[in-house]
Amino acid sequence: MWHFLKSGGIFMIPLVLTSIVGLAFIIERGLALRWEKVIPPDVAGAAETCAPEQLGEMKQLCVDQPSTLSRLLLVATEHLPRPRDENIDAIQTHARHEVLQLERGLVVLEIVVGISPLLGLVGAISGLITLFGDLGQTSMIDNARVAKGISEVLNTTLAGLLIAIPSLIAWSYYNKKIETLAVEMETLCDKFLRRQYRERKRQ
Numbered sequence: 001m002w003h004f005l006k007s008g009g010i011f012m013i014p015l016v017l018t019s020i021v022g023l024a025f026i027i028e029r030g031l032a033l034r035w036e037k038v039i040p041p042d043v044a045g046a047a048e049t050c051a052p053e054q055l056g057e058m059k060q061l062c063v064d065q066p067s068t069l070s071r072l073l074l075v076a077t078e079h080l081p082r083p084r085d086e087n088i089d090a091i092q093t094h095a096r097h098e099v100l101q102l103e104r105g106l107v108v109l110e111i112v113v114g115i116s117p118l119l120g121l122v123g124a125i126s127g128l129i130t131l132f133g134d135l136g137q138t139s140m141i142d143n144a145r146v147a148k149g150i151s152e153v154l155n156t157t158l159a160g161l162l163i164a165i166p167s168l169i170a171w172s173y174y175n176k177k178i179e180t181l182a183v184e185m186e187t188l189c190d191k192f193l194r195r196q197y198r199e200r201k202r203q
Helices: 002-007 012-032 041-049 052-064 068-078 084-102 106-136 143-202
Strands: none
Touching (some): 041 052, 041 143
16 A cells, blocks of 8 residues: 555645545545434424424424434424414525535535546646656666656556545435435425414314
C-alpha cells in the first residue's frame, strides 16, 4: 500500500485526504439515516393509532424518543386547534427543514465523486509531463524513469476511480433512502391528521 501511494507522486496526498473525508461522511450519514433513528417504530405506531384523548401520551413519547418524525408530529399536535390546511402548511414547512438536515453531508459526497477522478487525471497528466520531459532531456531511454512516470499515471488514475465509485454508490443510495423516508413520514403524518380531525369533527 505504501509503495502504491509513494509511486503515485505528490497528487496522492489530496487523493488520500479526499478518501478520508468521503469515508467519514459515508459512515456518518449511514448512522444518521438509520430507519429506527429517523422513524422510531413506537412513534410510528402511535401516530397511526393515536386518539384525541391520547395526545398527551403521544407528545411525551415524541419527547422521550426525539427523531425527525417525532418533531413533525409535535408540530402537528401544536397546530391541531387551527384549520387542517394551516396545519398541513406548517408541517410541510417544517418537513423541508428536516429533509435538509437529513441531506446534510451529501453535498460533500457529491463533491468527492466529482473531484476524485479529476485529481487522478491531473496526477496522470503530471506523470506524463514528467515522463516525456525526462525523455526529451536525454538521448537514451532510462527504463527506471519511464517506469516511474507510467506508475504515477496509472496509480493516480486508479486511486481517483477507487474513491469516486464507492462515494457515488453511497450518494445515490442515501438520496434514495431519504426520499423513501420522506414518503413514509408524509404518509404517517397524513394518517395522524385525518384521524385527529375526523374525531374532532365527530365530537
